Amino acid sequence: MSEIQPSSPENPKPSTLPVAPFGKVLAVTSGKGGVGKTFVSANLAAALAKRGQRVLVLDADLGLANLDVVLNLYPKITLHDVFTGKAKLEQAIIKAPGGFSVLLAGSGMVEYSRLTPEVRDDFLKIVSGLIPHYDVLLLDTGAGISDVVLFAVSLASEVLVVATPEPTSLTDAYATIKVLVGQQARKTVRLIVNQTARLGDGRAITAQLQQVLDRFVTPESGQGVKLLHLGDIPADPMVRQAVMRRQLLMQTMPGCPAGLAISQLATKVMDTVIPR
Amino acid sequence: MPTGNTRSRRSSNNAREIDLISRTRRQYVLLDFPRSYPNCPVADSTIPSPVSLHDLRLGDALALLKHGGTVDSLVPPQESSIEYLQGVIDGLCELSLKDPLTGLANRRQFHTVLERGIEVVARSGESALLLMLDIDHFKKVNDTHGHQAGDQVLQAIAKCLEGCVRPMDTVARYGGEEFAVVLPNCQVSFGAAVAERIRRAVEALSISISPLVTLHVTVSMGGAYAPEWVRSTTTLWTERADLQLYRAKSEGRNRVCLDHQQVISVSAEEKNMLFGHLALGDPAWIEAVNGDSTHSAAQKVNP
Numbered sequence: 001m002s003e004i005q006p007s008s009p010e011n012p013k014p015s016t017l018p019v020a021p022f023g024k025v026l027a028v029t030s031g032k033g034g035v036g037k038t039f040v041s042a043n044l045a046a047a048l049a050k051r052g053q054r055v056l057v058l059d060a061d062l063g064l065a066n067l068d069v070v071l072n073l074y075p076k077i078t079l080h081d082v083f084t085g086k087a088k089l090e091q092a093i094i095k096a097p098g099g100f101s102v103l104l105a106g107s108g109m110v111e112y113s114r115l116t117p118e119v120r121d122d123f124l125k126i127v128s129g130l131i132p133h134y135d136v137l138l139l140d141t142g143a144g145i146s147d148v149v150l151f152a153v154s155l156a157s158e159v160l161v162v163a164t165p166e167p168t169s170l171t172d173a174y175a176t177i178k179v180l181v182g183q184q185a186r187k188t189v190r191l192i193v194n195q196t197a198r199l200g201d202g203r204a205i206t207a208q209l210q211q212v213l214d215r216f217v218t219p220e221s222g223q224g225v226k227l228l229h230l231g232d233i234p235a236d237p238m239v240r241q242a243v244m245r246r247q248l249l250m251q252t253m254p255g256c257p258a259g260l261a262i263s264q265l266a267t268k269v270m271d272t273v274i275p276r
Numbered sequence: 277m278p279t280g281n282t283r284s285r286r287s288s289n290n291a292r293e294i295d296l297i298s299r300t301r302r303q304y305v306l307l308d309f310p311r312s313y314p315n316c317p318v319a320d321s322t323i324p325s326p327v328s329l330h331d332l333r334l335g336d337a338l339a340l341l342k343h344g345g346t347v348d349s350l351v352p353p354q355e356s357s358i359e360y361l362q363g364v365i366d367g368l369c370e371l372s373l374k375d376p377l378t379g380l381a382n383r384r385q386f387h388t389v390l391e392r393g394i395e396v397v398a399r400s401g402e403s404a405l406l407l408m409l410d411i412d413h414f415k416k417v418n419d420t421h422g423h424q425a426g427d428q429v430l431q432a433i434a435k436c437l438e439g440c441v442r443p444m445d446t447v448a449r450y451g452g453e454e455f456a457v458v459l460p461n462c463q464v465s466f467g468a469a470v471a472e473r474i475r476r477a478v479e480a481l482s483i484s485i486s487p488l489v490t491l492h493v494t495v496s497m498g499g500a501y502a503p504e505w506v507r508s509t510t511t512l513w514t515e516r517a518d519l520q521l522y523r524a525k526s527e528g529r530n531r532v533c534l535d536h537q538q539v540i541s542v543s544a545e546e547k548n549m550l551f552g553h554l555a556l557g558d559p560a561w562i563e564a565v566n567g568d569s570t571h572s573a574a575q576k577v578n579p
Contacts, residue, residue, distance in 0.1 A: 115509055115512065147509065147512060167550070167551050170550055170551070171542050171547060171550065174542060174546070174550060175541075175542050178542070208550065209550070211549065212546055212549045212550050215549065216543075216545075216546050216549075
């Protein structure tokens with residue numbers, strides 16, 4: 001045989017991109033854990049809901065989900081039951097305190113921390129099933145740059161990367177963006193800088209990252225990735241308080257600096273990110 | 277597959293069992309990961325086995341072993357029936373993991389090795405390389421010189437591949453004229469050199485298929501590293517290597533293409549540029565880069 005043949009029935013065609021990304025699906029990712037990814041997802045969802053959007057946050061961190069902890073919700077039926085066929089999708093969707101819907105991964109999802117063709121299909125089915133019912137779907141991905149994270153991000157039309165000004169977080173955010181450009185040919189990535197200390201930190205960090213990306217991550221085609229600064233969330237003791245009490249900041253203290261920043265973030269998301 | 281290991285856990289107080297397990301093939305014992313043996317049913321070893329060799333129909337098994345050439349190494353049944361039986365089982369296991377034509381690992385074995393490779397990479401973070409090889413224009417060999425010559429070419433290449441790699445690496449026959457090499461603990465900087473060495477070795481090979489006819493063949497090769505510290509899947513890994521093999525074929529054959537996409541690394545140079553300003557302790561760097569006057573929400577509300 002001179003031409004390469006499909007090697008086996010189970011992987012008929014080599015492919016890197018699983019599916020075309022869906023509009024209005026936003027992935028929130030970070031590379032590094034503990035930078036406030038889930039906090040941003042939940043509170044941004046609440047702020048968007050306040051603006052009349054029908055929002056659903058999907059706990060896409062199948063292996064080590066903690067959206068339930070942030071929201072203080074422990075439902076009986078979770079995504080795990082939908083995956084295993086024990087429950088229907090609509091049974092697992094619950095209303096979160098902030099006026100948006102959530103689909104929690106629940107415990108027992110460890111077996112899904114690995115991307116198998118089955119997980120890929122189940123996940124895809126669930127996301128496409130949800131799309132018609134919401135204005136915005138937020139995928140709260142896990143930490144790291146695993147197959148599951150990359151797959152979840154590949155379903156989204158827009159990627160929101162959350163980072164803090166710390167060098168470790170910036171390195172991981174940079175590595176994530178690098179992979180997304182290489183693997184998914186992303187042209188734009190939006191950056192949210194959490195826990196900023198000073199005015200303008202986020203913008204400066206965005207510019208800095210952009211410079212490094214331009215220098216090292218310009219694809220062969222020539223057109224590089226554009227990093228857009230979506231907004232900053234200032235370091236604010238109220239955030240810690242809300243997280244410790246397991247309350248949504250946007251519900252209990254929407255007027256604190258971080259709360260106002262998230263409101264502004266939501267406005268910007270509606271103006272520039274969500275397709276009309 | 278990993279019954280040996282499960283048995284060793286269940287019956288650690290049973291010396292005879294341990295003795296047996298220590299003699300089983302190494303790959304069963306090496307599968308030291310709970311994920312690898314989800315609740316396989318195991319016979320309770322505290323009950324003495326009343327099975328007599330005379331009750332078993334071993335004819336087909338022995339015929340297979342005889343064909344495979346391993347029947348002579350069996351411990352005679354009159355010496356120790358349990359060792360004899362273990363030898364038969366081990367021999368069958370070995371046969372089921374080998375490609376009969378080339379003696380390389382077959383596809384079944386290949387998948388076990390890949391799965392183990394992924395576990396190791398996920399746990400240790402060391403990089404592992406998978407190479408997929410395809411003999412260029414192999415159909416021509418078969419059409420021109422017959423299938424027997426084709427088989428000889430396959431055997432010669434198999435031998436050559438085994439000679440090119442370390443004992444810890446696994447060379448497998450993946451399909452017709454497709455081979456795969458799994459190289460655990462292979463540093464990213466060495467991958468291209470290893471692959472290139474293999475390609476050259478095959479290219480330099482003179483395969484004599486008859487006293488007068490010597491053949492030369494080349495291979496195309498695609499390779500991919502298992503994503504470090506990520507628990508990936510064998511399917512995704514082989515898909516990526518396959519994609520590179522396809523690239524090597526379409527770019528003209530007799531070449532190596534490696535996939536570097538998944539290698540998530542940030543070089544010192546990149547880091548330096550990311551935080552060069554921070555390291556210098558220049559407090560003005562933020563102001564310097566931040567040219568315009570957009571304010572964040574916090575500053576707007578905070579007096």
